Amino acid sequence: MGGATAATDVDARTDDLTARDEGSEPVEPTDPDGAAVEFRDDVSVELVRSAARDADVLFAARVSTKGEQSLDDVEADAQRSAGLINYLMRSRHGSPFEHNSMTFYVHAPIFVFRELMRHRIASYNEESGRYRELRPVFYVPGPERRLVQEGKPGHYQFVSGTPEQHALVERETREQCTRAYASYQRMLAAGVAREVARIVLPLTIYSSAYVTVNARSLMNILSLRTSREESAVPSYPQREIEMMAERMEEEWARLMPLSHAAFQRNGRVAP
Numbered sequence: 001m002g003g004a005t006a007a008t009d010v011d012a013r014t015d016d017l018t019a020r021d022e023g024s025e026p027v028e029p030t031d032p033d034g035a036a037v038e039f040r041d042d043v044s045v046e047l048v049r050s051a052a053r054d055a056d057v058l059f060a061a062r063v064s065t066k067g068e069q070s071l072d073d074v075e076a077d078a079q080r081s082a083g084l085i086n087y088l089m090r091s092r093h094g095s096p097f098e099h100n101s102m103t104f105y106v107h108a109p110i111f112v113f114r115e116l117m118r119h120r121i122a123s124y125n126e127e128s129g130r131y132r133e134l135r136p137v138f139y140v141p142g143p144e145r146r147l148v149q150e151g152k153p154g155h156y157q158f159v160s161g162t163p164e165q166h167a168l169v170e171r172e173t174r175e176q177c178t179r180a181y182a183s184y185q186r187m188l189a190a191g192v193a194r195e196v197a198r199i200v201l202p203l204t205i206y207s208s209a210y211v212t213v214n215a216r217s218l219m220n221i222l223s224l225r226t227s228r229e230e231s232a233v234p235s236y237p238q239r240e241i242e243m244m245a246e247r248m249e250e251e252w253a254r255l256m257p258l259s260h261a262a263f264q265r266n267g268r269v270a271p
């Protein structure tokens, strides 16, 4: 989904919003380069670099018993390799899953990064709202996003909202983001520093960051940030961080299929 608006300059924008306060039809602003304010309902995750194979788990585990010779054995017996990885996962012998690395480029709303960065066993570098002007890209829940929460804390169920609730969320989000971005632009145009002007921007504005993890730390993220019936310890994450985690899981499963299968088979518990 993408959305947006007509092009005007900063002064016209200010006039438009003033007029709107007086009861005129709203006119949504653009950024100074003329780009439209954009609304998205997705989270993008791109694997930009990796050194991550099931073989990395095996040689790390086999050094205990075979030393350097273990490197020669890695591809030798696929069934035995799968068995060993499953054993390591089941017995929570976790350190062999650390000898690998995946770097993701994540483009997501700031409220997703706020949750993601609670995962301390990862490395982050995020774009700066002090050193660059933030782009007018905002998250608004898509039509399939369940809107209504039922149940007690920790065991929430989410059910679809009514068409009216969906329309309300979309309208309110678009309106508030558009107005906030116009305020941001007015302050920048008046010479206010980016680090001050940004304080009016909502958490639904997109940010971007590189996130580097190893398979063990990623499994910890997946165990907590995805909701699966087969999980031995169920978790109930916010849907938007789950969307990010699902994309990371797809990439990891492609790189390390045996490790991913063992994670799945053993209740999605990080070893």
Ligand SMILES: Cc1cc2nc3c(=O)[nH]c(=O)nc-3n(C[C@H](O)[C@H](O)[C@H](O)COP(=O)(O)OP(=O)(O)OC[C@H]3O[C@@H](n4cnc5c(N)ncnc54)[C@H](O)[C@@H]3O)c2cc1C
Binding pocket: 118, 119, 120, 121, 122, 217, 220, 224, 225, 235, 236, 237, 238
């Ligand atoms: C559904 C859900 C709801 C949540 N709600 C809230 C909330 O309401 N408020 C809130 O503040 N947070 C909340 N969190 C965040 C949560 O408490 C964790 O901070 C977050 O999930 C990161 O998990 P972690 O510490 O295992 O990850 P990491 O920081 O990546 O740590 C990985 C593992 O390393 C070990 N470890 C890391 N650091 C330490 C340490 N200092 N001491 C001992 N062991 C360590 C632990 O075994 C840990 O599991 C929520 C998380 C989820 C999934």
